[in-house]
Amino acid sequence: MKKKILASLAALTLGGMLTNVPVMAQNAKVAYLVGITGPIAGLAPTMVQSMKFAAEQVNTQGGIGKGGKIDYSVYDSGCNPQLATDAATKAVNINGAIGMVGPSCSGEVIAVANSVTVPAGVLLITSSGTSPKISTLDDKDLVFRTVPSDDYQGRALARTLKAHGTDKVAMTYLNNDYGLGLAEAFSDEFKKLGGTITASRAHEDKKPSYRSDLAELAKGGADTLVIFAYGNSSGLTIVRQAMENGFFKNFIGADGMRDESVIKALGDENLKNYLVSAPVGATGAGFEKFSKEFKAAGGDPNGTFAATSYDASFLMALAIEKAGGDKAKLSKALREVGSGQGEAILPGEWAKAKQLIAEGKPLHYLGASGDLHFDEHGDVAGNYALYKVSGNAFVEVEKIK
Amino acid sequence: MIEFFNFYVVPGIVTGSVYALGAIGITLIFGILRFGHFAHGDLATTGAYLALGATALLGLTPWVALPVAMILTALLAYGIHRLFYRHLESRPKILTVMASLGIGMMLRSIVQVVWGVDPLAYGSGIARAQSFGGLMLRPREIATLALTLALVAALLAFLRYSKWGKAMRAMSDNPDLARLCGVNNDQVTRLTWFIVGTLAAASGFCLGINTELTTMMGWSAMLSMFAAAVLGGVGRVEGAVVGGLVIGLAEELSVLLVPSPYKSATAFVILLAILLLRPQGIFKGKVL
Numbered sequence: 241m242k243k244k245i246l247a248s249l250a251a252l253t254l255g256g257m258l259t260n261v262p263v264m265a266q267n268a269k270v271a272y273l274v275g276i277t278g279p280i281a282g283l284a285p286t287m288v289q290s291m292k293f294a295a296e297q298v299n300t301q302g303g304i305g306k307g308g309k310i311d312y313s314v315y316d317s318g319c320n321p322q323l324a325t326d327a328a329t330k331a332v333n334i335n336g337a338i339g340m341v342g343p344s345c346s347g348e349v350i351a352v353a354n355s356v357t358v359p360a361g362v363l364l365i366t367s368s369g370t371s372p373k374i375s376t377l378d379d380k381d382l383v384f385r386t387v388p389s390d391d392y393q394g395r396a397l398a399r400t401l402k403a404h405g406t407d408k409v410a411m412t413y414l415n416n417d418y419g420l421g422l423a424e425a426f427s428d429e430f431k432k433l434g435g436t437i438t439a440s441r442a443h444e445d446k447k448p449s450y451r452s453d454l455a456e457l458a459k460g461g462a463d464t465l466v467i468f469a470y471g472n473s474s475g476l477t478i479v480r481q482a483m484e485n486g487f488f489k490n491f492i493g494a495d496g497m498r499d500e501s502v503i504k505a506l507g508d509e510n511l512k513n514y515l516v517s518a519p520v521g522a523t524g525a526g527f528e529k530f531s532k533e534f535k536a537a538g539g540d541p542n543g544t545f546a547a548t549s550y551d552a553s554f555l556m557a558l559a560i561e562k563a564g565g566d567k568a569k570l571s572k573a574l575r576e577v578g579s580g581q582g583e584a585i586l587p588g589e590w591a592k593a594k595q596l597i598a599e600g601k602p603l604h605y606l607g608a609s610g611d612l613h614f615d616e617h618g619d620v621a622g623n624y625a626l627y628k629v630s631g632n633a634f635v636e637v638e639k640i641k
Numbered sequence: 642m643i644e645f646f647n648f649y650v651v652p653g654i655v656t657g658s659v660y661a662l663g664a665i666g667i668t669l670i671f672g673i674l675r676f677g678h679f680a681h682g683d684l685a686t687t688g689a690y691l692a693l694g695a696t697a698l699l700g701l702t703p704w705v706a707l708p709v710a711m712i713l714t715a716l717l718a719y720g721i722h723r724l725f726y727r728h729l730e731s732r733p734k735i736l737t738v739m740a741s742l743g744i745g746m747m748l749r750s751i752v753q754v755v756w757g758v759d760p761l762a763y764g765s766g767i768a769r770a771q772s773f774g775g776l777m778l779r780p781r782e783i784a785t786l787a788l789t790l791a792l793v794a795a796l797l798a799f800l801r802y803s804k805w806g807k808a809m810r811a812m813s814d815n816p817d818l819a820r821l822c823g824v825n826n827d828q829v830t831r832l833t834w835f836i837v838g839t840l841a842a843a844s845g846f847c848l849g850i851n852t853e854l855t856t857m858m859g860w861s862a863m864l865s866m867f868a869a870a871v872l873g874g875v876g877r878v879e880g881a882v883v884g885g886l887v888i889g890l891a892e893e894l895s896v897l898l899v900p901s902p903y904k905s906a907t908a909f910v911i912l913l914a915i916l917l918l919r920p921q922g923i924f925k926g927k928v929l
Contacts, residue, residue, distance in 0.1 A: 276758075277753065277758055278758075281758035281759065282758070282759045415902040441900070441901055442900060442901060442902045443901045443902065443904075444901060444902045444903075444904050444905055446855075446857060446858070446861040447861075447892070447904055447905065448656050448659065448848055448851060448852050448858075448862065449652040449653075449655070449656050449851075449852070449892075449893060450901075451648045451649070451651075451652040451893070452648055452649045452652065452653075452893040452894070452896040452897070452901075453896055453901045454648070455644065455647075455648035455649065456896055456897075456901075472759055472760045472855075473760070473855070476760055476853060477852050477853065480767055480852070480853075483767050484767050484768060484769055484770065484779070485647070485648065485770065485777070486769075501759050501760050504759075504761075504762075504765065505760060505761075505762045505765065505853055506765070506766065506767055507765045507766040507767070509766075510766060510767050
């Protein structure tokens with residue numbers, strides 16, 4: 241037995257010497273956590289695609305450091321804090337990722353940051369976790385996002401509705417960090433502007449019937465229902481049952497309700513009074529460049545969170561390059577590329593960015609979703625638009641502030 | 642008053658029928674094969690998606706596709722028994738229970754691979770209700786109730802009057818004694834799985850046609866179905882029906898008293914109360 245072990249050891253050493261593997265260039269391990277299953281599964285494919293697209297651009301234009309690559313792995317976080325924590329533990333503590341893009345849902349971001357990435361000193365950039373609660377995490381400056389906080393979206397939506405002459409609404413929201421965050425911001429702003437919220441009820445996901453909830457909501461006499469939920473889950477069931485029973489005439493949602501599933505299931509002819517707010521890719525040079533290249537690669541640049549996911553992935557690469565692959569310096573490096581100072585780098589301009597970093601010159605990233613300038617919470621300001629249903633897609637009605 | 646019926650009682654009864662169809666399957670497996678079948682919700686999901694597949698591939702209308710799905714799901718249920726559960730029959734029952742959890746995940750994943758994770762529907766658009774003297778009902782709701790009634794009546798008659806039904810009841814009472822009296826336990830088991838698969842497909846289909854098809858729908862509904870089966874009395878078909886209706890109504894009516902996020906919890910409060918106060922259930926089933 242001993243002989244056998246010795247022999248195999250010798251063979252291994254010999255084999256190693258013979259093949260003479262060159263020292264591997266330093267790859268940077270990055271984890272992409274996306275809710276591939278679960279309530280936002282409809283949005284996930286585009287998000288994963290644009291994250292990978294950014295990494296591929298980096299890798300084909302010189303990669304990281306001297307001959308290294310972005311070594312990314314995609315994990316399913318299920319839009320569920322428990323699954324996300326498991327996936328993050330695997331990514332960070334077992335596979336040794338130094339940076340994380342995602343997870344997708346707000347509750348997941350909070351759970352993963354608290355229990356995995358912040359204790360391990362890993363930088364986290366979410367491209368779709370929008371809860372206001374993420375801003376105030378005790379995160380040692382390790383949690384960032386390329387998507388604006390819902391606090392902003394909720395307030396902008398309230399202002400827009402009020403400006404359009406809606407004074408009375410009923411509101412229902414999913415009982416999680418996403419729904420609650422939006423609902424609080426919306427109702428605060430709407431009431432401040434003199435609007436009335438006739439009824440406000442949280443609801444639980446995945447129930448077959450919400451008719452009793454809707455009957456309670458309709459009692460206040462409002463004909464507009466504001467829904468902060470997901471359009472391929474409880475949000476869809478609620479809109480369907482509200483329409484079928486004539487509880488409400490107008491439906492207002494946020495980005496979670498901007499889901500093509502709603503159009504497919506209910507038909508665009510029934511969705512004349514269905515309006516949703518969602519973040520937009522800025523119309524600037526950054527978005528145009530991203531839009532053209534992503535389309536050429538077979539992606540949908542207007543997909544929900546496509547631009548922000550691209551930016552999160554690209555910023556992660558910039559921070560890694562800037563920090564020289566040092567995990568401890570990532571957060572400081574990200575602040576530098578997101579400070580708004582120095583030469584502008586557009587999406588896909590990796591070779592140029594690499595050159596500037598090598599020369600030690602300042603640069604800032606002018607992203608697909610806008611000028612990404614992080615505030616002290618690691619948040620960015622928002623660009624939102626109101627969308628309506630036309631044909632089989634959501635089209636922009638107006639920008640909202 | 643009529644609003645109370647339209648928006649609380651009718652949805653409660655429709656949801657309750659879905660729970661009832663599922664609970665019958667659970668209670669039959671519990672009663673005859675003596676284990677909690679945690680793949681039941683996902684079996685229902687699979688049945689619903691098979692019906693969707695039949696509408697797409699064969700161009701059938703949903704209600705015509707249902708019998709096709711029922712037959713396929715019956716075969717599937719029996720196949721699962723042959724492939725997995727049968728090998729665990731002589732081992733402690735807890736192994737079969739755990740295995741069924743795994744089967745449930747497998748079924749769900751297969752559905753996700755084949756049909757994707759986006760919600761689907763048997764038809765696009767919305768169906769407004771017709772008024773029956775103020776009572777608002779949709780055709781699909783009437784059909785759901787009729788289907789539930791028909792299936793339950795057929796099953797009860799079968800269990801009471803046919804030779805095989807009597808054999809099933811005998812095995813439920815005491816499998817060893819039944820075998821001594823010449824009941825072929827293997828065949829009764831096979832028959833049970835056919836019936837269970839048929840009913841699971843029906844419950845999944847009714848759930849899907851009244852809302853949407855999602856890959857998690859059966860799993861989410863299953864906890865309520867278990868509550869219904871225990872509430873009615875384990876092993877009692879009529880108990881499962883009453884239990885399903887009680888749970889369905891309780892969930893909808895709970896909104897009047899407690900905040901809606903506690904809707905799902907209502908089923909468990911009832912389940913707890915039943916286990917504490919009357920563990921044999923309403924209809925005197927087996928004590929767990």
